[in-house]
Amino acid sequence: MPLERILIIFVKYPEPGCVKTRLAQSIGKDKAAFLYRMFVELLLKKTSDMSFERFIFYTPAEKREKLSSWLGGGSKLFPQIGDNLGQRMSNSFRFAFAKGARGIVIVGTDIPLLDKEVLLTAFKKLENRQCVIGPSLDGGYYLLGLSHFEGKIFQNINWGTDKVLNQTLGAVKRLGLTYSLLEERFDVDDIEDLVRLRLSLRRYKKAGSPELDFLSGRLDELSLNTH
Numbered sequence: 001m002p003l004e005r006i007l008i009i010f011v012k013y014p015e016p017g018c019v020k021t022r023l024a025q026s027i028g029k030d031k032a033a034f035l036y037r038m039f040v041e042l043l044l045k046k047t048s049d050m051s052f053e054r055f056i057f058y059t060p061a062e063k064r065e066k067l068s069s070w071l072g073g074g075s076k077l078f079p080q081i082g083d084n085l086g087q088r089m090s091n092s093f094r095f096a097f098a099k100g101a102r103g104i105v106i107v108g109t110d111i112p113l114l115d116k117e118v119l120l121t122a123f124k125k126l127e128n129r130q131c132v133i134g135p136s137l138d139g140g141y142y143l144l145g146l147s148h149f150e151g152k153i154f155q156n157i158n159w160g161t162d163k164v165l166n167q168t169l170g171a172v173k174r175l176g177l178t179y180s181l182l183e184e185r186f187d188v189d190d191i192e193d194l195v196r197l198r199l200s201l202r203r204y205k206k207a208g209s210p211e212l213d214f215l216s217g218r219l220d221e222l223s224l225n226t227h
Helices: 021-027 029-046 061-071 085-097 116-125 164-174 191-207 210-221
Strands: 005-012 053-059 077-079 103-107 131-135 141-146 179-181
Touching (some): 005 029, 005 085, 021 191, 029 061, 029 210, 053 061, 053 085, 061 077, 085 141, 103 116, 116 131, 116 141, 131 164, 141 164, 191 210
Parallel strands (some): 005 053, 053 077, 131 179
Antiparallel strands (some): 103 141, 131 141
């Protein structure tokens, strides 16, 4: 039976010194890796009971056994394939659409404040739009959704720069795709982002979200000097 909706999650194995490297310069590689691990687990927890299939595309390929042990044997794990982020995303979308999906959304694990409503909205918009994008404050995007495979969206993009969003929107318009933009979010890549996250968590504390309370508590446990 074809899978109607698929959420693709890009994950790195949380090896200290290999994840959150910019953040590690400020808080140390072990704490940075711990935070990354926590962000991944939080996203998986948020999406565990939602009405779509989850495909986890991971890197590096040789860490499959450790990833399976960490994330659980029931996780659908696939290696990321490609020489850059664009190729890896393109290949992941191609693979998932080959399963018969009518709507696919991809997210990373750098947006701890990403909530279920945003994901549901993205899938809903794909019912009458060909593309949906969640812009991030750094000039990139935290979410991309497609109603069909369109590999050219990932070509000629300066990955890792503040030009990613505008270049992607340019490609979308040149291809004549209908699209919708979601609300802006921020990645947690460096110490300034971490400060912003802690301030945001304090503002959201009254909402009574178990996930946000968990995240706030774990940040406090690390005794991070972000004040």
